[in-house]
Amino acid sequence: MPILTEQEAKALLTKVLSYSKADECEVNLNGSEGGNIRYARNAVSTSGATTRSTLVVSSAFGKKLGVATINEFDDASLEKVVRRSEDLARLAPENPEYMPFLGPQQYAPPSKEYVDATAAISPKERADAVEASLQIAKDSKQTAAGFLENSTNYAAMMNSHGLFAYNTSTSVAFNVTLRTTDGKGSGYASKGYNDVRQLDVKKATSIAAQKAGGSAEAKAIEPGKYTVILEPAAVSVLLENVLFAMDGRLADEGRSFLSKPGGQTKLGEKLMDEKVTIYSDPHNPLLPTASWNGDGRPQEKMVWIDKGVVKNLYYSRFWANKKGVKAVPGPDAMIMEGGTATLDELIKSTEKGILVTRLWYIRTVDPQTILLTGLTRDGTFYIENGKIQFPVKNFRFNESPVIMLNNIEAMGIPERCVSGESNNHYLLPPLKVRDFTFTSLSDAV
Amino acid sequence: MSAMGVGAIAIPKSFLLGREIDPLRAAYEAMDVAQKKQLADAALNAARAKGATYADVRIGRYLNQFVSTRENKVQGVANTESFGAGVRVLANGCWGFAASDNVTKENIAKVAERAVAVAKANAKIQGEPVQLAPQRGFGEVSWKAPIEKNAFEVPVKEKVDMLLAANAIAMGAGANFVNSAIFAVNEQKYFASTDGSYIDQDIHRIYPTFNVTKIDQANGKFDTRRSLSTPMGMGYEYLSPSADEKVTGVVTRYKKRYDMLEDMKAAALDVAQKIKAKSVEPGKYDLILDPSHLWLTIHESVGHPTELDRVLGYEANYAGTSFLTLDKWQTKNFNFGSKLVNIVADKTQPGSLGAVGWDDEGVKCKQWDLIKDGKLVNYQAIRDQVHIIGEKESHGCCYSQSWADVQFQRMANVSLQPGKEKRSVQDLIKGVSKGIYIIGDGSFSIDQQRYNFQFGGQTFYEIKNGEIVGMLRDVAYQANTQEFWNSLVDIADKDDYRLGGAFNDGKGQPPQSNAVSHGSATSRFNGVNVINTARKI
Numbered sequence: 010m011p012i013l014t015e016q017e018a019k020a021l022l023t024k025v026l027s028y029s030k031a032d033e034c035e036v037n038l039n040g041s042e043g044g045n046i047r048y049a050r051n052a053v054s055t056s057g058a059t060t061r062s063t064l065v066v067s068s069a070f071g072k073k074l075g076v077a078t079i080n081e082f083d084d085a086s087l088e089k090v091v092r093r094s095e096d097l098a099r100l101a102p103e104n105p106e107y108m109p110f111l112g113p114q115q116y117a118p119p120s121k122e123y124v125d126a127t128a129a130i131s132p133k134e135r136a137d138a139v140e141a142s143l144q145i146a147k148d149s150k151q152t153a154a155g156f157l158e159n160s161t162n163y164a165a166m167m168n169s170h171g172l173f174a175y176n177t178s179t180s181v182a183f184n185v186t187l188r189t190t191d192g193k194g195s196g197y198a199s200k201g202y203n204d205v206r207q208l209d210v211k212k213a214t215s216i217a218a219q220k221a222g223g224s225a226e227a228k229a230i231e232p233g234k235y236t237v238i239l240e241p242a243a244v245s246v247l248l249e250n251v252l253f254a255m256d257g258r259l260a261d262e263g264r265s266f267l268s269k270p271g272g273q274t275k276l277g278e279k280l281m282d283e284k285v286t287i288y289s290d291p292h293n294p295l296l297p298t299a300s301w302n303g304d305g306r307p308q309e310k311m312v313w314i315d316k317g318v319v320k321n322l323y324y325s326r327f328w329a330n331k332k333g334v335k336a337v338p339g340p341d342a343m344i345m346e347g348g349t350a351t352l353d354e355l356i357k358s359t360e361k362g363i364l365v366t367r368l369w370y371i372r373t374v375d376p377q378t379i380l381l382t383g384l385t386r387d388g389t390f391y392i393e394n395g396k397i398q399f400p401v402k403n404f405r406f407n408e409s410p411v412i413m414l415n416n417i418e419a420m421g422i423p424e425r426c427v428s429g430e431s432n433n434h435y436l437l438p439p440l441k442v443r444d445f446t447f448t449s450l451s452d453a454v
Numbered sequence: 455m456s457a458m459g460v461g462a463i464a465i466p467k468s469f470l471l472g473r474e475i476d477p478l479r480a481a482y483e484a485m486d487v488a489q490k491k492q493l494a495d496a497a498l499n500a501a502r503a504k505g506a507t508y509a510d511v512r513i514g515r516y517l518n519q520f521v522s523t524r525e526n527k528v529q530g531v532a533n534t535e536s537f538g539a540g541v542r543v544l545a546n547g548c549w550g551f552a553a554s555d556n557v558t559k560e561n562i563a564k565v566a567e568r569a570v571a572v573a574k575a576n577a578k579i580q581g582e583p584v585q586l587a588p589q590r591g592f593g594e595v596s597w598k599a600p601i602e603k604n605a606f607e608v609p610v611k612e613k614v615d616m617l618l619a620a621n622a623i624a625m626g627a628g629a630n631f632v633n634s635a636i637f638a639v640n641e642q643k644y645f646a647s648t649d650g651s652y653i654d655q656d657i658h659r660i661y662p663t664f665n666v667t668k669i670d671q672a673n674g675k676f677d678t679r680r681s682l683s684t685p686m687g688m689g690y691e692y693l694s695p696s697a698d699e700k701v702t703g704v705v706t707r708y709k710k711r712y713d714m715l716e717d718m719k720a721a722a723l724d725v726a727q728k729i730k731a732k733s734v735e736p737g738k739y740d741l742i743l744d745p746s747h748l749w750l751t752i753h754e755s756v757g758h759p760t761e762l763d764r765v766l767g768y769e770a771n772y773a774g775t776s777f778l779t780l781d782k783w784q785t786k787n788f789n790f791g792s793k794l795v796n797i798v799a800d801k802t803q804p805g806s807l808g809a810v811g812w813d814d815e816g817v818k819c820k821q822w823d824l825i826k827d828g829k830l831v832n833y834q835a836i837r838d839q840v841h842i843i844g845e846k847e848s849h850g851c852c853y854s855q856s857w858a859d860v861q862f863q864r865m866a867n868v869s870l871q872p873g874k875e876k877r878s879v880q881d882l883i884k885g886v887s888k889g890i891y892i893i894g895d896g897s898f899s900i901d902q903q904r905y906n907f908q909f910g911g912q913t914f915y916e917i918k919n920g921e922i923v924g925m926l927r928d929v930a931y932q933a934n935t936q937e938f939w940n941s942l943v944d945i946a947d948k949d950d951y952r953l954g955g956a957f958n959d960g961k962g963q964p965p966q967s968n969a970v971s972h973g974s975a976t977s978r979f980n981g982v983n984v985i986n987t988a989r990k991i
Contacts (some may be wrong), residue, residue: 052582053550055860061858077535078532078534084889097533104527106529188770195770263676264667270671372898374908374930375988384901449932452906
C-alpha cells in the first residue's frame with residue numbers, strides 16, 4: 010500500500026473503527042516506502058525497493074485487551090483483524106495494569122521531519138551516489154563496502170475516544186567502510202539526515218578513505234587507562250545505553266543504575282560532571298522527531314540530565330498513575346549539549362591520547378553500573394603533543410558511560426550521528442574523556 | 455527508541471493478553487499449493503520475458519505469537535501475521551530484488567519486472583558478473599518440520615497458566631521479580647525458481663524463556679538468572695518435560711524437552727546464591743563450559759568467521775570481515791584449534807533452528823565439515839560464492855527473514871562434535887586445580903574479524919583441586935579465538951551433547967535476523983584470562 014495522506018489515513022482508520030464492537034478500540038497504522046543499495050568489494054551487491062504497511066488493532070472489553078496485526082488492507086482483511094483482536098480480548102484474563110485509551114490530545118505542530126527532496130530520491134540517484142563513492146575508493150586504490158538507504162514513512166493512530174494523530178517523515182542514511190587492498194587499514198564514515206541535501210556521500214567516503222590509508226600498519230600499545238577523543242559515532246553507542254536505562258519503573262523497583270537501597274532512586278541527584286546536559290526536543294531543527302508517541306501521548310522537549318543532575322525519567326502510563334507522576338514517554342532521539350571546539354581543536358589540545366572513530370559490538374556487562382564492553386574499529390590513532398602520531402591496534406574496552414561522563418575534559422560541536430548499534434539518530438558532540446578503560450588488544454582491522 | 459531494562463524480555467511494546475482458543479485458525483491455513491504455483495509461474499514468466507537469466511520467487515506467510523507475563527500478571531498475548539512475495543532475478547549479470555504485499559498474478563508479475571529493472575539499473579556499477587552455481591530443479595516437493603504439537607494450536611490459556619505457575623514458584627522461592635514468555639514462529643514458505651523447483655515448506659520454532667531478579671535490600675545490589683531453555687526448531691512438545699532429556703549436576707539442564715517449572719525453582723535458588731557469591735579474583739583459570747554457555751562462543755568465534763561472505767568482504771561495512779582468510783584455508787593446514795576441535799555445519803539436524811529441507815535458493819540441505827581435527831577445511835557458502843572455493847554446488851545456507859527481504863548467506867547450525875571417548879562432566883572437573891565452571895550464556899562481544907572476544911554467563915562455580923567449592927560472581931573471560939580453541943583439552947562424550955541457539959542473529963543491511971542452533975558437549979579450556987566486572991558508580 011502506498012504512503013497515505015492524512016485524509017486517506019483518517020478514512021481508513023475510521024473504516025477500521027466502524028467494524029469494532031469492543032468497549033474501546035485503538036488502531037495504529039505505519040507504513041514506509043523506500044529503497045536501498047548495498048555495495049561491497051567495489052561493486053553493488055544487493056539492492057531493493059520495498060513498500061510496507063502494518064495495521065495494529067487493539068480491542069478492549071473492560072480491562073481485557075487483545076491485539077492483532079495484519080498487512081493486508083482489503084475490507085475482509087480489515088474486518089478479520091478487528092474480529093481477531095476482539096476474540097483475543099474476550100478470552101483474555103483481566104490485566105490489572107490496563108489503562109483506558111487516551112482521549113483527544115493537543116499536539117504541537119509537526120516538526121520538519123518530512124522533506125520533499127528525500128521523498129523524491131530515485132533509484133538512479135541512489136546508483137549515481139554509490140558510483141561516486143566507488144570512484145573515490147578506486148582512485149585511492151582501496152576497497153569500499155557501503156550502504157545507502159532512504160525511506161518515506163508515515164504513522165497514524167485513531168481510537169474510539171476520538172484521538173487522532175498523523176505524522177510523516179523522511180530519512181536517508183549512508184555509511185561506508187574503505188579498506189586498503191592489503192587489509193591492513195580500515196576507515197569508516199556514517200551520516201544520516203531527514204534532508205538528503207545535507208548528505209555529502211563523496212565527503213563521507215573521502216573521510217573513510219583517509220582513515221583507511223592512515224590506519225594501516227597500526228602499532229600495538231599496552232591496554233590501560235587512556236585519555237580518549239571519541240567521535241560522535243563512538244559517543245552515540247555509549248550514551249544511548251544511559252538513556253535506555255532511564256525507565257522510572259525499573260529505578261523504583263530497585264533494578265537500575267538509578268536505584269538506591271530501600272526503594273529510593275537517584276532522581277534529582279548529581280551523577281555526572283556538570284558539563285553534561287542531555288535532552289530531547291522534537292522541534293530541534295537539526296534533529297526533528299514526531300510530536301506524539303505510539304500510545305498517543307504528546308512528545309515534548311524534556312531534559313533528562315541537567316548539568317550532571319538526573320532530572321527526569323520516563324514512565325508507562327500505568328506506572329506514572331500509580332506513582333502520581335507525569336507519564337513522560339521515552340524520547341525518540343537524544344541531544345547532548347557540547348562545546349565550541351572542532352575535532353581538530355580537540356586533538357590539538359591533547360598532550361597524550363587516543364582518537365576513536367567508531368566503537369563496535371557494545372553489550373551491557375553489568376546493568377547495575379551500566380558497565381559496557383565493546384571494541385574500537387575502523388580508525389584508532391595515537392595522539393601526542395596535539396598531533397596524530399600513528400595508528401594503533403584496536404582495543405577492547407570495559408567502561409561505564411556513567412563513569413565516563415564524570416571524566417569529561419572537553420566537548421566539541423554537536424553533530425548529527427547515527428548509532429551503529431541501534432540505528433537511532435542523535436545530535437552529539439565529540440568528547441574528550443580521561444581514564445577510559447581499555448582492557449585488551451585486538452588483532453582485528 | 456526502546457528501553458530494555460534488566461528484567462525485561464524483548465517483545466513488541468503493545469502486545470497484550472490472551473485467549474483460550476484460536477477462533478480464526480482457519481485464516482492461518484496455508485494457501486493451496488496449486489494457487490501458489492500459478493502465482494510463482496506468473497512471476498518467473500514475467501522475469502524471463504524482461505530478460506532475466508535466472509529468477510526465483512518466495513511467497514510467504516509468517517506467523518508469530520508472543521505470550522508474556524511478569525509475576526502474577528499476563529502482560530501480553532498477540533498474534534502477528536505477514537503475507538507477501540519477493541522476487542529475485544539475475545539480469546545483465548547483476549542481482550535485482552523487489553517485494554510486495556499485494557500477491558495477485560498481475561501484481562507479482564509487476565514485482566518481477568521491477569526486480570529486473572533494478573538489476574539492469576545496477577549493472578552499470580556491478581563488478582564481476584554474478585556466477586551462479588548450477589542447481590538442478592526438484593519439481594514439486596515439500597518439507598515439514600517434524601513437530602509433534604503445533605504451538606499455534608495450543609490454547610493460549612495453557613501457555614498463560616504454565617507461565618504464571620512458573621512465576622509463582624520463583625516468587626515463592628524469594629525472587630523479587632520474574633518475567634517469562636513463550637515465543638512461537640511459523641514460516642509457511644513457497645519457493646519457485648527458473649531451475650524448475652517448486653518447494654513448499656512449513657517451519658516451526660519455539661522459545662520459552664524467563665528471567666528471575668533478586669534484590670539485596672540491604673545494599674541495593676541486584677542480580678538475575680535467566681532460564682536454561684534454548685530456542686528450538688520444534689513444536690510445543692519442547693515444553694513437555696522428560697526425564698530422559700535431562701542432564702543432572704550442579705543444576706539440571708535440558709536436551710530436547712524442557713521443564714520450565716523445575717528450572718524456575720532452580721533459578722530462584724541460584725540467584726539468591728549468586729547475589730551473595732564471592733566476587734571473582736581476576737587471573738588465568740581453566741574453564742569448564744556447559745553447552746548452555748558454549749553455544750554462544752561457538753556461534754561468535756566459529757560460526758561467523760567461517761561465513762564466506764564475511765571472508766570475501768561483503769559484510770565489511772557492518773558485521774565485519776573474518777580472520778579466516780582464503781590464504782589460510784588454501785594451506786589446508788591452518789591450525790584453528792587443538793586436535794579435539796571438530797566442527798560441522800548442518801542444515802538438517804532434527805530439532806535445530808536451522809533445519810529445513812531446501813534453503814531459500816532451492817538447494818537441498820546437508821551437513822559438512824568446517825574444522826577437522828583442529829584444521830580449517832571449509833566455509834559456509836551459497837550459490838553465487840562457491841566457485842571462489844572451487845566447489846560446484848552451494849552448501850545450501852541461503853536464507854531471508856521474510857518475503858520482503860532479499861535472501862543471502864546465513865549461518866547454518868555450527869556445532870562442536872562431542873568427545874569420542876567416554877567422559878562425563880565430573881571427569882572433566884576432576885582434573886582442574888583452579889577453574890571456573892560456567893553455565894548459561896550472558897554478555898557477549900567480539901571484534902569485527904572475530905579475534906578478540908569477551909563472554910559472561912548465568913552462573914559461575916569455582917573449582918579448586920577438582921571440586922566445586924562455591925559460586926562466584928562478576929565473571930567474564932576474554933580471549934583470542936585461535937588461542938582459545940587451541941586451549942581446548944577435554945570434551946565430554948555424546949551423552950552430554952546439547953543444542954543452544956539464537957532466535958535473532960543479526961547480519962546484513964538492512965539488518966535481517968536468522969535463527970540458528972549450536973551443539974556441543976561440556977568442554978575444558980585451559981588458562982583463559984578472567985576479568986572482574988564489578989564497578990562502583
